Amino acid sequence: xxxxxxTERSIERTRPFVTVAVMLSTIMQVLDSTIANVxxxxxxxxxxxxxxxxxWVLTSYIVxxxxxTPLTGWVAxxxxxKRLFLWSVAGFTAASIACGMSExxxxxVSARLLQGIFGASLVPLSQAVLLDINPPExxxxxxxxxxxxxxxxPILGPTLGGxxxxxxxxxxxxxxxxxxxxxxxxxxxxxxxETNTSARKLDIFGFATLGLAIGALQLFLxxxxxxxxxxxxxxxxxxLTAVIAFAFFLVHxxxxxTTSFFNRELAKDRNFVIGCGFYFVxxxxxxxxxxxLPPLLQxxxxxxxxxxxxxxxxxxxxxxxxxxxxxxxxxxxxxxNLIAVGFAIAALSLWQxxxxxxxxxxxxxxxxxxxxxxxxxxxxxxxxxxxxxTLSPQWRGDGTAIYSLSRNVGSSIGISFVQTELTxxxxxxxxxxxxxxxxxxxxxQPDVLPSLWNLNDxxxxxxxxxxxxxxxxxxxxxxxxxxxxxxxLAVIPLLLLMRTPKRTR
Numbered sequence: 001x002x003x004x005x006x007t008e009r010s011i012e013r014t015r016p017f018v019t020v021a022v023m024l025s026t027i028m029q030v031l032d033s034t035i036a037n038v039x040x041x042x043x044x045x046x047x048x049x050x051x052x053x054x055x056w057v058l059t060s061y062i063v064x065x066x067x068x069t070p071l072t073g074w075v076a077x078x079x080x081x082k083r084l085f086l087w088s089v090a091g092f093t094a095a096s097i098a099c100g101m102s103e104x105x106x107x108x109v110s111a112r113l114l115q116g117i118f119g120a121s122l123v124p125l126s127q128a129v130l131l132d133i134n135p136p137e138x139x140x141x142x143x144x145x146x147x148x149x150x151x152x153x154p155i156l157g158p159t160l161g162g163x164x165x166x167x168x169x170x171x172x173x174x175x176x177x178x179x180x181x182x183x184x185x186x187x188x189x190x191x192x193x194e195t196n197t198s199a200r201k202l203d204i205f206g207f208a209t210l211g212l213a214i215g216a217l218q219l220f221l222x223x224x225x226x227x228x229x230x231x232x233x234x235x236x237x238x239x240l241t242a243v244i245a246f247a248f249f250l251v252h253x254x255x256x257x258t259t260s261f262f263n264r265e266l267a268k269d270r271n272f273v274i275g276c277g278f279y280f281v282x283x284x285x286x287x288x289x290x291x292x293l294p295p296l297l298q299x300x301x302x303x304x305x306x307x308x309x310x311x312x313x314x315x316x317x318x319x320x321x322x323x324x325x326x327x328x329x330x331x332x333x334x335x336x337n338l339i340a341v342g343f344a345i346a347a348l349s350l351w352q353x354x355x356x357x358x359x360x361x362x363x364x365x366x367x368x369x370x371x372x373x374x375x376x377x378x379x380x381x382x383x384x385x386x387x388x389x390t391l392s393p394q395w396r397g398d399g400t401a402i403y404s405l406s407r408n409v410g411s412s413i414g415i416s417f418v419q420t421e422l423t424x425x426x427x428x429x430x431x432x433x434x435x436x437x438x439x440x441x442x443x444x445q446p447d448v449l450p451s452l453w454n455l456n457d458x459x460x461x462x463x464x465x466x467x468x469x470x471x472x473x474x475x476x477x478x479x480x481x482x483x484x485x486x487x488x489l490a491v492i493p494l495l496l497l498m499r500t501p502k503r504t505r
Contacts, residue, residue, distance in 0.1 A: 014191040015133050019145060021187025022126040025089050027149045028180045029122040032061070032096075032115065034157030034290070039170035046170070047105040055226065060109045062412065063218045064116025067211040069405045072121040073263070073398035074202055076128070081397070082194040085125055086185060091118030093181030100174040123150060124400035129192070131388060131396055137331065140385050144327030147380035148320055156316055158294055159309030166306070206261025209249035216242035217409070221416035225423065263398045266391070272399060274498050275387025276406040278339070281491050282379055283407035284414025285346065285484055289353070289372065291415045292422070296477050297365065300358060300470055311365045318373025319380070326381035335386035336495045342378030343492050345371060350485035358474050386498060418480045425476035426469070433468050 036043075036057060044054040076084050095118055098111035127146055134142040164172040220238040227235050253262050266272055293312055297303040303311065326338055349372035352364065384403075391399050453464040 011133050011193065014193075017187055017191040018133055019130065019142075021184050021191065022085070022129050023145060023149050024180050024184040024187070025085070025092075025122050026126040026146070028089075028177050028184065029092065029119040030150055031157045031160065032119065032174075032177065033065075035161035035173050035176075036061075038158050038161045038294075039165045039173045042165055042170040043108070047108065049105050053105060055222070056105070056109050057112055059219065059222045061112040061116040062222065062408075063215050064113045065120045066116075066214045066218050066405070066408055066412075068117050068120030069124065069401055069408065070210055070214070070261070071207060072124045072401040074207075074261070075121065076125065076195070076397045077198050078202075080194045080196075081125060081129060082188065082192045084121060085129075085188050085192065088118050088121050088125070089181055089185045089188065092122065093177055093185070096174045096177035096181070100171040121401075124397075124404045127384070127400040127404070128396045131400075132393065139388070140330030140381060141327035143330075143384040144323040144381045147377070147384060148323050150380070156313070158290075159306075159313060162306065162309055203256070203261035206249060206252055206256070209245045209252065210261060213242050213245035213249060214405075214409070216245060218412055221412045224416060225419055229420070262402075263395060265395055266399055266402060269391050270497065271390045271499050272387055272403075274494065275383055276403055277494070278379075278383055278491065279387070279403060280406045280410035281487065282376065282383070283410030284417075285350075285488055286376055287411035288414035288418045288480075288484060289350070292418060292477060292480055293365075293369070296356075296474075300474055300477075311362055312369055314366050315369035315373035315376075318370040319377040320373075322374045322377030323381050326378050330382055330385045335382040335389070336498045338378050338382035339386065339498075340492055340495050342375045342380075342382065343488055344375070345378065346375030347485055347488040347492075349375060350481055350488060353481040354478050354485055356474070356478055356481065358470070390499060418484070421483065422473075422476045422480055425479045426473045429472035429475040430469055433472055434465075437464065437468070 040054055040057065043049070043057060047054070072084070092115055095111050095114035099108060099115065102108040102111055126149075127143075130142040130146050131139060160176075161173050164170075164176060216238045220235060220242055223238065224235055229235055230239075249262075253264065290312075294308050297308045297311060322342070329338060349368045352368040352371065356364070387403060388396065388399065453460050453467070
């Protein structure tokens with residue numbers, strides 16, 4: 001990618017300032033993917049919304065961001081990266097203010113849609129910029145910085161959101177973006193050079209079908225559990241829309257003679273295709289684990305929001321440590337070897353999580369999370385470097401958008417799947433445990449059970465049922481962690497398909 005009016009010396013001089021500016025915008029965007037979760041109950045009360053209605057605060061943002069992400073490459077090529085970056089940061093910051101000022105649910109959902117649209121390009125743009133302003137021998141370190149923001153942001157989001165909500169109110173979950181956005185905007189405006197543009201025609205049919213498929217898929221995954229999946233007409237409509245739209249997109253992409261919306265040059269690069277697949281799995285494992293741990297600790301272990309944040313924070317510390325280390329190792333050591341070690345460490349942490357129980361010490365949560373962070377840090381830097389090592393620089397704008405999209409789709413599918421399995425396995429385990437609560441079981445006799453669980457009293461039966469449900473939920477959580485452990489191990493052999501780029505000093 002050529003920078004208009006910029007020399008190598010000027011890029012070298014402004015590199016630290018550009019890095020800070022683009023990373024602030026990235027952190028701002030990825031924080032908002034999780035920071036609002038803990039504030040939902042407070043928003044629900046302010047808007048007098050039902051549980052089903054308030055989930056649109058999250059769904060609207062996710063769907064808008066998913067649809068907007070693939071468009072990043074074309075807009076950047078057509079109007080320039082700097083201009084798109086400024087539009088995105090300014091729009092995202094203004095939408096954040098609108099979120100904080102919302103007085104009704106309709107206003108909030110509309111503002112979150114705008115947040116998702118403007119924020120969709122921030123992550124892929126920042127990755128493309130860091131790859132372009134750094135020479136190949138510094139790509140590992142650049143991706144360590146980028147990966148730290150992308151990976152640690154979602155981990156710290158719930159902790160920061162909980163603190164802001166408890167200390168102030170839920171509106172500050174959005175207002176916190178204002179100073180970050182202002183600094184990022186000024187940094188990009190002053191220090192970033194503009195890229196050359198091209199009169200690249202937009203494949204409207206390709207974008208429309210892909211956007212429709214992604215949007216319908218996100219709605220299907222986000223609404224499925226609430227609507228009891230295929231027992232709902234809404235879910236059937238979303239599922240069929242996603243399948244049909246993607247089928248049209250695929251046929252169109254394979255048969256169109258002119259330039260299609262999806263750049264077919266990306267599919268010819270084996271490392272890029274395999275890297276997107278691994279990033280999909282990483283998104284599923286990382287976000288699924290983050291979706292499971294807070295409710296486990298708060299609902300079953302009675303942790304407060306602050307204690308939950310403190311118990312899960314070491315995961316982010318582990319990620320930071322290995323990202324800085326991987327940035328230096330990714331040249332001398334083959335990236336796929338580092339990726340394999342990272343997946344092995346992540347698998348070990350998930351194996352530890354599959355040994356969780358209701359009476360475990362907090363240290364087990366801390367160390368298993370820290371270990372997972374170590375593994376994810378190694379994976380993120382090495383995988384990104386290997387994925388783009390063989391891709392032509394002219395395709396990076398399109399490539400980073402598809403790369404980010406693969407993680408987003410993976411996280412959505414992963415979260416939806418583990419939540420569905422959690423609900424189903426809780427019911428199965430509850431039914432199995434209840435079979436042992438009868439008058440023929442010596443351990444269920446009145447003189448053995450605590451008085452709180454007196455089976456001859458309605459309140460005692462209710463209390464015992466609550467405990468059985470709690471135990472069943474723990475069994476279901478363990479099953480989910482074991483499933484993620486198996487998935488993480490299963491993908492490691494696929495690394496043999498990844499080419500090893502030439503080593504750099």
